[in-house]
Amino acid sequence: MDLTLDPAAFRDRTGLPALLDALGAGEARYVGGIVRDTLLGIAAADLDIATVHPPEEVVARLQDARIRSVPTGIAHGTVTAVLPSGPVEVTTLRHDVSTDGRHAVVAFTDDWREDAARRDFTINALYADPATGEVFDYFGGLDDLAARRVRFIGDPLARIAEDHLRILRFFRFHARFGETIDADGLAACAARANDLMALSRERIASELLKLLVAPGAVAAVALMINRAILRAVLPEITDAAALATLAEREAAAGIVPDPIRRLAALVPADAAEAIGSRLKLSIADRRRLIAATAGPGDEGPRALAYRVGVTHAVDRLLLAGEPVDDLPDWSPPAMPIGGGALVARGLRKGPEVAATLRKIETVWVAEGFPDRTRVDQLADEAVAAALRASSIDNASADSSGLA
Template sequence: MSESLGQRPWMTAPETTAVLDALEAAGGPDCARFVGGCVRNTLIGKPVSDLDIATRLTPEAVTAALKAAGLKAVPTGVEHGTVTAVCRGKPFEITTLRRDVATDGRRAVVAFTDDWAEDAQRRDFTLNSLYARRDGTLFDPTGHGVADARAGRIVFVGEAEQRVREDFLRILRFFRFFAWYGTPPPDAAALEACEALRGELKTLSAERVSRELLKLLAADDPRPAVALMARTGVLGEVLPAPIDLARFEGLVAIEDDQLFENDPLLRLAALLPDDQLGAVRFAEALRLSNAERDRLAAALAPAPALKSWMSPREIRRTLYRLGAQPFRDRAKLAWARAPRTAATPQWRGMIALGEGWSPPPFPLTGEDVIAAGAPKGPMVGQVLREVEDWWVDHDFIDDRLSTIEKLKSVVQGMAF
C-alpha cells in the first residue's frame, strides 16, 4: 500500500482546489501531483510555503485550462515547461513532466514526457523527487527519497558527478540543502563530486550564485555546511580571501543565543574580509542590489571601531554618526569576533540601545547661521558642521539657547 501524507490544510485550501480542478478538467484524474518542497517538508514536519505542481499536461494545455477556469496564467518559464497559476493572489508553479535532452552545466534543453519516473530522474536530490496526489498519496520514484528525507541524507539522484555536470549550481544547492535539511555525515559521493567540479562555479551567472548563497546562509544553523564548503575549497570559489570562518561562526552563535533573527546578508559580511572597497567590488560582481551592496560596505568599514566597554554617551555619538543599521551590524560583527563569554551584557546593551534610541533633530538650520552673521555660501555648511560636532560631543544637549550661544562664538571666531 502506498504511503500517504494525509490531508493537509494546504492541499485542501480553496486556491489549491481551484487550480487542481482546472488541471484535472483538462487532463483527467491524477494528471497533476504536488512535487518537491511542499511534499518533502510535509513529510519531515517542516513548514510549507511554496506549492509546486508537476503535470502531464503541456504548458499550452496548462495555460488553456487555467484560463478556462478563470485563473491567471503567467508564462514564467514556458521553454522549460513552467507556467505559474495565480489564484486569489497565491502563486502555484506548474511544470510539465520533462527529461533533459542536452545540458552544458548552466542550462538544459528539455523534452516533455508523461512519465513520472522519467521526470524524477532529472531532479537533483532524492528528497526533492517526491510526488503526492491531492488525496495525500505519496510517490517515491527513486525508491530512496522518503528514507533520505527522514534521515537527513542529501543524495543526488543517480550518479552524483553526472547530476553536477548537468548544472554546476547543484554544487551550491547541495550545501544549501545540507544546511537546511541535512544530518551529518554528508554523502561521500556528493561531496566528492562537488569538490572535484568546484572550479566550474565560475561559469555560472552571478545572480544564480548570489541567490543560492543567501538562501544557504538563511538556514537556522549553516555552520556545518559552510565549514564543509571551506574544507572542500568550494567556499573559496565564491568568496574573496581571507575568509573569516571564526567571525561567521561567532555571529551565528550570537543570533542563536540571543534570539536575533537569522540575517543572511550580515552572515555574508561576517565571512568577508574587513575591506570596504573589496566588499563593494564583491557585491557588484555578485550582482547584489544597491541596498545590499551599501549595507555590506557600511558593515565592513574600518572606523570607528566598536568596543564592548563604550559608555552610553560614546555609543550614542557613534550611533548618530553611523546610522542605526550600520551601527547594529558593526556591533554584532565586533561581538562575533570577541571571546564567546566576554562582555555579553555590554554587547547586548549596546545593540539594544542601537535598536531603541532615536537621535534628536539638530536644532539649527542654515538660516540660524546667517542670522548669527555668517555670509551666505559654503561657510554656512562649515559652521553648521562645527556646531553639530560640539552638540554631539555634548551628548545632544537639549538646550537651543546654549546651541545658539555656541553658534555665535563659532561665527565670531571665523574670518570671513
C-alpha cells in the first residue's frame, strides 16, 4: 500500500488551496475518511481537516482570507469552511476530558497523537500533510487497512464507554471495509450491547441504515444477530436469511441496495409500524417500511408501479421474489383523459363521471397504458354504456311512476 497521498489529489477543489494557505503550512492535515478512502482507491466524498489552531483563531484566519465560516460545532472545536466546491469541516486537535457514553467534554491541544487517541478506530485515525502527502499513523491504522481489519484504538471497552454508538460503528465499518474480524472488538461489543439502550433511537437508526447498504451488510448483520448485539433495542430482528435473499435479488436485477427496503427484509411485517415509530423514521419511510411486504399484487409490475409508485413497487416485488423487469427506469404515465372529456361526451357532472373514469383507467392499465387514440375509444364506449344504463334507469323510474 502506498504510504503517501498524491498532494495534488484534492487541490482541484475550488477554494481548497486558499483554505490551506489560511490555516498555514504544517499546521493543518487531512484526517479520517479522506485519507483512509484515498489509500484504498475509493472516491472520498467528505474532506475533513484537523488543525492546531483553536476554533476562534480558525474563524479569524478564514475571515482574513475572505472564506465564509459557520460555527457548526465550535464548542467541540469544529468550524465549517464554506468553499465554492462544498463545505469542509475544520476541527481543532482535542482530547476528551469526560464522557458519558453519549456526549463528550473536550479540551483543545496541539498534540497530534493525543487527537488521534480519542478517535474510534485505527483506520479512522490517519492524517496526511496536504503539501507533501505524507501519512501519519499513530496506532497501526495502515497495517489494519492492509489487513481489512476494523480495530478499536486502545481498550475496546474504554472506547465503547466513551461513546456507545461505537458498537454499531464497529459493525458498519466492518461491513464496509472488513475482511478479518477483530476478536477483541467483537467481544467488547457483545459484552456492552445493552449500552445501546442509552442512545437516542435516531442515532441508532442512522448507523443501522448506513450499515444495511454496506457491501458486507448481510454477514455483519448475521454476526450481530448471533452475538445478540441488537437484542436490547431491536429484539424483533432475529434472522438475516431474508436480508441475504433480498441482497441476491438486488444484485441480480442490478438494483442499488436501499436501507429501508433492507430493513423491511429484517423485521416481521406485523412489527414494521412499531419499529418505524421506535426508530423515529420519517413518515414517508415508515409508510414505505409498512408497505414493503404487502405483496406484488395481481396486475403486473407496471400496473403496481402506476398505483403505488415505482419505489414502493420495486420494494414489494423484490421482497416477494417477483421480477422487476425494467421498472426502475420506467416512469408511470399520466392518465391521458380527465372528467371534462367525459362531460363533453354527454355525461352529467357528478359521481357518474368519476365512476366511469375509474372504469376507463382499469382497462387502460390492464392493456398496458395504450395511447390517446385507444383511450378515446375506451371513453366513447364507456360513456355510451353509461348513457344507456342511465336511460334504462330513467325509463324504469318513469314506468314505475305511471303505474
